[in-house]
Amino acid sequence: MPWLIKSEPDVFSIHDLEKVDQEPWSGVRNYQARNFMWRDMKVGDLALFYHSNAKPPGISGVAKVASAPYPDPTQFEKNGEYFDPKATEQKPRCYLVDFEHIATFAELIPLQALKDDEILSEMTVCQKGSRLSITPVLKKHFTRALKLAGVKL
DNA sequence: GCCAACGTTGGC
DNA sequence: GCCAACGTTGGC
Numbered sequence: 001m002p003w004l005i006k007s008e009p010d011v012f013s014i015h016d017l018e019k020v021d022q023e024p025w026s027g028v029r030n031y032q033a034r035n036f037m038w039r040d041m042k043v044g045d046l047a048l049f050y051h052s053n054a055k056p057p058g059i060s061g062v063a064k065v066a067s068a069p070y071p072d073p074t075q076f077e078k079n080g081e082y083f084d085p086k087a088t089e090q091k092p093r094c095y096l097v098d099f100e101h102i103a104t105f106a107e108l109i110p111l112q113a114l115k116d117d118e119i120l121s122e123m124t125v126c127q128k129g130s131r132l133s134i135t136p137v138l139k140k141h142f143t144r145a146l147k148l149a150g151v152k153l
Numbered sequence: 154g155c156c157a158a159c160g161t162t163g164g165c
Numbered sequence: 166g167c168c169a170a171c172g173t174t175g176g177c
Contacts (some may be wrong), residue, residue, distance in 0.1 A: 006174095006175090008175090029160095029161095030160075031160090031161095031171095032160095052174080052175060052176090053174080053175055053176085054175095057176070081177090088172095111173075111176080128157085128158075128176095129157065129158035129159065129175090129176095130158090130159095130174095130175090131158070131159060131160080131173080131174050131175070132159095133174090
């Protein structure tokens with residue numbers, strides 16, 4: 001199943017992903033998003049990489065799920081931002097997967113272009129008030145986005 | 154910087 | 166288990 005993952009480019013952009021081998025997708029606090037990583041993501045799944053809180057926001061590239069889910073180490077870091085006192089090594093509360101870089105679009109597809117597109121405007125990320133940082137994407141939307149970006153995988 | 158939308162927390 | 170208060174996200 002294809003996905004859409006959001007990241008603030010000031011924090012971690014598609015270019016940052018390009019520079020690293022694999023990136024653990026840590027720090028996701030929303031339960032629904034965690035469950036997607038824990039239950040539903042499979043190694044090899046592709047994801048649209050979305051830049052949020054950017055000027056302009058939009059899809060900047062493609063990433064791939066590069067690991068099976070494993071406990072998010074940041075939940076055990078006592079003084080870390082994502083420390084969860086209720087999590088134990090035996091019973092972690094948060095799982096994550098690694099992502100690897102697949103493609104960087106020559107030009108970002110701005111959110112406005114997604115909204116203007118008959119097909120892509122159905123995507124969750126286009127809905128008003130959509131805050132979920134990981135969402136499933138229909139195959140037809142994924143394909144359409146690649147086409148708009150002029151990317152062939 | 155504003156604010157609408159949404160998720161989470163905690164008192165009851 | 167309800168719901169008001171609060172915090173966060175994220176587009177504009």
